[in-house]
Amino acid sequence: AQSVTQLGSHVSVSEGALVLLRCNYSSSVPPYLFWYVQYPNQGLQLLLKYTTGATLVKGINGFEAEFKKSETSFHLTKPSAHMSDAAEYFCAVTGSGGYNKLIFGAGTRLAVHP
């Protein structure tokens, strides 16, 4: 069984500040991990993913995330927030074999203020 916990349903940062969105997962099999972003009134867009290999993964729009197996974490970061980063962010996990059912976290709404 798999689950995802996102700490903080709302995060607010100043423009130019570090963005840190937290994600912890539980999985009985080696996980594949994803971060998706949802802008208002739009569908989901993949930011980045971890499957195997390098544990620090880089995605679009300057975001990156690090897979830490010992901490069962996959936190999302961006060194400098931009106003356009304001959106809802979802962490998701799936198993590495066979049936790829995605389990989503509750989401974190990121606000960026001037």
Add this chain to the structure above:
Amino acid sequence: SAVISQKPSRDICQRGTSLTIQCQVDSQVTMMFWYRQQPGQSLTLIATANQGSEATYESGFVIDKFPISRPNLTFSTLTVSNMSPEDSSIYLCSVEGTSGLSYNEQFFGPGTRLTVL
């Protein structure tokens, strides 16, 4: 990657009626997924639809309420039957990448925003 379209993009319906949502993909895919996103909440998987077989429903979702069709490898429909205000949600379809860098990724349609009065 896959480009996915959904129809309608939004609708307002009366309770007791049914709405069929269409999902079209620009490439052939084996598995298609239907999700529900209730207001202010995360996504919950409703069912998985494979071409040529009956959809597999998640706990809490039943075929009589959410019948799904999958007539070919690029198309699927989800019907929300006998609607009530509690069915007001965004319904999204997704497909799984099958090759190259997109393997194991899921690509999402823009969603159908349903309001039931």
